[in-house]
Amino acid sequence: MEPFTQHTGVGVPLRRSNVDTDQIIPAVYLKRVTRTGFEDGLFAAWRGDEDFILNQEPFKNASVLVAGPDFGTGSSREHAVWALMDYGFKVVISARFADIFRGNSGKGGLVAAQCEQHDVELLWKLLENEPGTEVTVDLETKTVRAKDFTAPFQIDDYVRWRLLEGLDDIALTLRHAGEIDTFEAGRPSWKPTTTPVAAS
Amino acid sequence: MTSPTGKARTLAEKVWESHLVRRGEGAEPDLLYIDLHLLHEVTSPQAFDGLRLAGRQLRRPDLTIATEDHNVPTVDIELPIADPVSRTQVDTLRRNCKEFGVRLHPMGDAEQGIVHVIGPQLGLTQPGMTVVCGDSHTSTHGAFGAIAFGIGTSEVEHVMATQTLPLRPFKTMAITVDGELRPGVTAKDIILAVIAKIGTGGGQGYILEYRGSAIEALSMEARMTVCNMSIEAGARAGMIAPDETTFEYLKGRAHAPQGADWDAAVENWRELRTDDGAEFDAEVHLDASTLTPFVTWGTNPGQGLPLGAEVPDPEAIPDENDRIAAEKALSYMDLKPGTPLREIAVDTVFLGSCTNGRIEDLRAAAEVLRGRKVADSVRMLVVPGSMRVRKAAEAEGLDQVFTEAGAEWRQAGCSMCLGMNPDQLKPGERSASTSNRNFEGRQGKGGRTHLVSPLVAAATAVRGTLSSPEDLLTAAR
Secondary structure, X not given: OOOOOEEEEEEEEEOOOOOEHHHHOOHHXXXXXXXXXXXXXXXXXXXXXXXXXXXXXXXXXXXXXXXXXXXXXXXXXXXXXXXXXXXXXXEEEEOOEOHHHHHHHHHHOOEEEEOOHHHXXXXXXXXXXXXXXXXXXXXXXOEEEEOOEEEEOEOOHHHHHHHHHOOOHHHHHHOOHHHHHHHXXXXXXXXXXXXXXXXX | OOOOOOOOOOHHHHHHHOOEEEOOOOOOOEEEEOOEEEEOOOOOHHHHHHHHHHXXXXXXXXXXXXEOOOOOOOXXXXXXXXXXXXXXXXXXXXXXHHHHOOEEEOOXXXXXXXXXXXXXXXXXXXXXXXXXXXXXXXXXXXXXOOEEXXXXXXXXXXXXXXXXEEEOOOEEEEEEEEOOOOOOOOHHHHHHHHHHHHOOOOOOOEEEEEEOHHHHOOOHHHHHHHHHHHHHXXXXXXEOOOOXXXXXXXXXXXXOOOHHHHHHHHHHHOOOOOOOOOOOOEEEEEEHHXXXXXXXXXXXOOOEEEOOOEOOOHHHOOOHHHHHHHHHHHHHHOOOOOOEHHHOEOOEEEEOHHHHOOHHHHHHHHHHHOOOOOOOOOEEEEOOOEHHHHHHHHHOOHHHHHHHHOOEEOOOOOHHHOOOOOOOOOOOOEEEEOOOOOOOOOOOOOOEEEEOOHHHHHHHHXXXXXXXXXXXXXXXX
């Protein structure tokens, strides 16, 4: 994973709350078995409408999405994060993220920056009044800046550290392999097991 | 099972602490052991690929099980899957399970079905476990007193490689439902009422514990319906303390403990209750006796009302974001404020899904349909949650009841809950659905969904408009 310290890019205001993962990427786009190429499914139902904000010229190359509260609710599909990143988004700003979506973002390298709703509203107004305005998201200082707007954002400290360092979660866990072995040896015998098949 | 400090603990805290491989230091999360990992074709291919690329092994094939559910057709299952992309995904799962030695229940297998129906059915889901799956409705398994939650594909790979997950402790919320449900009111109505009360974000960051006399009175299947939709309130997990109902359900199942192991397990499971005096971070109360059948009118599961109500007027909603959301929802749903919900006509009824696709759900709906006909204007799909549920229903003659009423009797799978297979709504079509999400386009692009209980689904199929079984008694037959 690429380390993330700071990003500057065009911000796009998405004035919707409860943007669920079926809106971010509908289920029909989840059938691929690859890890890339999900950008065509991003907001697929809305992008057909030429008035949709991402279809408007100044926002076409946006990389910072500023959305309403409860972003990413619903399904656990990590494809939602992949679709946003494949499209070119580096950061999503919202007053509240669904738990699974926030977790998935941290794994994939998308920054889910949680701001106060009144800061989101100020940012929306700024981006609507001056379309194409660039937003800077600084993970070191946990601040969002655009023109004379500055606001702090929240992100889990551990996720922030991992993103800053660009570290892989599995490798970090495997540093504790001995502790996993010890725990495993102490599990009760009545815990259920499946009936695996011979690997080939 | 008291804590080392003797502190009173909640059910969730007990299960969490018994799975701690290591407690996180500083900002580091806890590392939690995972007892059971369920796989399906949609969220696993990239995880298997990740393992291969890194040269890692699947640590515990014997704690892993797979099924084909999201993509599978519910007719002509003996033929190859017509959609080539769906077929590739299913074939990829088969190849991966073979390569890594994972037990797979493929289409046509006696144990195939929706991942959250087959885990409990096989007896693999047990009290006090940690259960994960790349599917948000994994919360279903919490009905057994397990911590069970949905994970993303990166986490799927993490569990494959390490059988653990780094996680931060959740907060706990008690949802106490006391009183007795009135006839015709079900577990589905309880959970829709809970979500309408706390909102789609109300459970964020929490594990919900459902308790109280109305919850204790529920069957295991009804408890699964309640826990299933915890995620629709924003909570990753919901749980119910195990009791005699739980033990009775598990005893004798294929993967349940036997003999002395059973006794040891039950002794352990009896400790899995929230201690007297334990504190929850939040508490919500609901009186079951005041509930009536609940239906949704909007495009998120929190936008629901009693069936006797009218489509709400957004103008009357004080919060600006809620008002805008309601306006957008009504426009998408093509509904006018003030319309009685009972007058909303549907063209499709879907009975099935991990929320309401179990035998008890089919029985309840069949009882309403027995001797009645599905309205000419309505297409009704009955999709059992698993092949075993299908077989049990056929042994009871329920398939006859459905087909004689004019409904379609299908094979097992997720089907129209999310329309990844050919079972979809067409643009503008409207369904009464026993599934869990009424999101825009969820059941097919441009489709409109009203979430309902199996009883309301069946009555709606007969009358053609949103209805409860009571309406069938008062209406002229």
